Amino acid sequence: MCNHNTLMTREHLFFRCPFALSCWHYICPGFLPSDLVHQNFKRLKDEIHKPFHMEITTMILWSIWKCRNEFIFSGTVPSLYRCRNIFKEEIFLVFHRAKRKSYVAFKPWIDRFR
Numbered sequence: 015m016c017n018h019n020t021l022m023t024r025e026h027l028f029f030r031c032p033f034a035l036s037c038w039h040y041i042c043p044g045f046l047p048s049d050l051v052h053q054n055f056k057r058l059k060d061e062i063h064k065p066f067h068m069e070i071t072t073m074i075l076w077s078i079w080k081c082r083n084e085f086i087f088s089g090t091v092p093s094l095y096r097c098r099n100i101f102k103e104e105i106f107l108v109f110h111r112a113k114r115k116s117y118v119a120f121k122p123w124i125d126r127f128r
């Protein structure tokens with residue numbers, strides 16, 4: 015997906031690739047990726063600082079993965095715009111399915127992206 019001559023590891027694809035990093039910075043401007051996946055999840059949890067951080071993290075990972083697949087199978091150039099659109103579509107569906115009382119702060123957070 016990028017021009018770097020890098021081994022396509024999960025750490026690179028999901029966290030260290032410039033494209034992936036731009037997607038993370040959309041949600042977490044202060045996120046600094048580590049070489050360890052578990053450390054990245056911990057840093058994202060601390061950075062997002064919401065009870066629904068795992069839903070956000072999962073949807074960003076899913077959006078990056080979908081952009082990667084569109085690039086490989088359709089030749090679509092990955093873009094932050096496309097990743098954001100996938101994220102918004104998916105996170106709205108998560109909110110729609112969520113039990114509302116356990117996601118009190120989710121609605122104001124998600125409204126920031128409309």
Ligand SMILES: [Zn+2]
Pocket residue numbers: 015016017018020026027030031032033
């Ligand atoms: Zn890359």
